[in-house]
Amino acid sequence: xxxxxxxxxxxxTLEQQKETASLGMWxxxxxxxxxxxxxxxTYSINRHAYPTAFGIGGNMLDLNLGFGNTxxxxxxxxxxxxSVWSAQTSxxxxxxxxxxxxxxxxxxxLGIKVIEYKQKFDHHLIPGHSFDITYCxxxxxxxxxxxxxLDDEKKEIxxxxxxxxxxxxxxxxxxxxxxxxxxxxxxxQLYFSLYFGMTGLHALHMIVGAGLLLWLILEARxxxxxxxYNTPVDNVGLYWHFVDIVWIFLFPxxxxxxxxxA
Amino acid sequence: MAEHSAEHVVSPxxxxxxxxxxxxxxxxxxxxxxxxxxxxxxxxxxxxxxxKMTLVILFFMHGKYxxxxxxxxxxxxxxxxxxxxxxxxxxxxxxxxxPSRSQLNQPQSSLLPRS
Numbered sequence: 079x080x081x082x083x084x085x086x087x088x089x090x091t092l093e094q095q096k097e098t099a100s101l102g103m104w105x106x107x108x109x110x111x112x113x114x115x116x117x118x119x120t121y122s123i124n125r126h127a128y129p130t131a132f133g134i135g136g137n138m139l140d141l142n143l144g145f146g147n148t149x150x151x152x153x154x155x156x157x158x159x160x161s162v163w164s165a166q167t168s169x170x171x172x173x174x175x176x177x178x179x180x181x182x183x184x185x186x187x188l189g190i191k192v193i194e195y196k197q198k199f200d201h202h203l204i205p206g207h208s209f210d211i212t213y214c215x216x217x218x219x220x221x222x223x224x225x226x227x228l229d230d231e232k233k234e235i236x237x238x239x240x241x242x243x244x245x246x247x248x249x250x251x252x253x254x255x256x257x258x259x260x261x262x263x264x265x266x267q268l269y270f271s272l273y274f275g276m277t278g279l280h281a282l283h284m285i286v287g288a289g290l291l292l293w294l295i296l297e298a299r300x301x302x303x304x305x306x307y308n309t310p311v312d313n314v315g316l317y318w319h320f321v322d323i324v325w326i327f328l329f330p331x332x333x334x335x336x337x338x339x340a
Numbered sequence: 341m342a343e344h345s346a347e348h349v350v351s352p353x354x355x356x357x358x359x360x361x362x363x364x365x366x367x368x369x370x371x372x373x374x375x376x377x378x379x380x381x382x383x384x385x386x387x388x389x390x391x392k393m394t395l396v397i398l399f400f401m402h403g404k405y406x407x408x409x410x411x412x413x414x415x416x417x418x419x420x421x422x423x424x425x426x427x428x429x430x431x432x433x434x435x436x437x438x439p440s441r442s443q444l445n446q447p448q449s450s451l452l453p454r455s
C-alpha cells in the first residue's frame with residue numbers, strides 16, 4: 079500500500095502527523111550531529127597538538143577543487159529546497175525535475191571527490207606504507223609542481239622538519255634532525271588519516287543520499303508528492319541539508335586554515 | 341500554544357536569497373583564508389561556517405517555521421555537541437603533557453617513511 083496522506087489513528091490532525099515525522103527526522107539528525115562531532119573533536123585536538131604538520135597537509139589539498147565542490151553542494155541544497163517547495167505547492171511536474179538536478183549536482187560532487195582522492199594516491203598521501211609527505215617536493219614533475227609553489231612547499235616542509243627537530247631536541251633525542259623528519263611524516267599522516275576519514279564518511283552519506291534521491295525521483299514521476307502528502311521529500315531534504323552543513327565545516331577546517339602561509 | 345493552521349511554505353525568493361548569501365559566504369571564507377590574520381584566521385573560518393549553517397537550518401530546513409518542540413530538539417543537539425566539544429577541549433588545553441618515556445626510548449626508525 080502506498081501512503082497518500084491519509085490520517086493515521088494515533089494522530090488528531092494531518093498537521094500533527096507531519097510535524098511528528100519531521101520531529102523524528104530531527105532526532106535522527108541530532109545523533110548524526112554527535113556522530114560527526116566526535117570526528118571534529120578528534121581533528122581539533124590533533125590540529126592543536128601538531129599545527130605545523132596539519133598546516134602542511136592542508137596546503138597540499140587542491141583549493142580550487144574544494145571550493146568548486148562547496149559551490150556544487152550549496153547549489154544542490156538549493157535545488158533540494160526547491161523540490162520541497164514544488165511538492166508543497168503541488169507543482170507535480172517540477173518535483174522530479176528538481177530532484178534530478180539535486181542528484182546530478184550530488185554526483186558532480188562525488189566525481190570531483192574521486193579526482194581528488196586519485197591525486198592524493200598519486201602523490202603518496204594515502205596513509206600507510208608508501209606515505210611520504212616530501213614526495214611532491216622531491217618529485218615535482220610527478221605532481222605538476224614548479225616555480226613558486228615548489229619553492230613554497232620545500233620551504234614549508236624544511237621549516238616543519240626543523241620545528242619537529244627542535245621538539246625532539248627538547249626531549250633529548252640523540253639525532254634530532256632524523257627524528258624531526260620522521261615525526262613530521264608521522265604527524266602529516268595523521269592529518270591525512272583524518273582527511274580521508276572525515277571526507278570519506280561525508281561521501282558515504284552523499285552516496286546514501288543519492289540512493290534516497292533515486293527512490294524519490296521514481297516516486298515523484300508517478301506524481302505521488304503534492305501539497306497533501308510530501309513527507310518523504312521533506313525528510314530526505316532535511317538529511318541532504320544536514321550533509322551540506324557537514325561539508326560547510328569540513329571545507330574551511332581541512333582546506334583553509336594556514337592557507338595564507340603558503 | 342496556538343496551533344499552526346497549515347505547513348509553512350517558504351517562497352523561492354527566500355531560497356534564492358539564502359543561496360546567494362551562502363555563495364557569498366563561501367567566496368568570503370576563501371578570501372579571508374588568504375590573508376594572514378594570525379589567530380583570527382580560524383575564528384573567521386568557523387564564524388562564516390556557523391553563519392552559513394544557521395542560514396541552512398533556519399530557511400532550507402524550515403527551522404524558523406518549525407513548532408517549538410522541534411526547535412527544542414534542534415537546540416538540544418547543539419547543546420550536547422557543546423558539552424562534548426567544550427569539556428573535552430577544556431581538559432586537553434589545561435592538562436600539561438609530559439613527554440612520555442616510551443616515546444623517547446622507542447627506536448625512531450619505526451617512524452621513518454619506507455623508501
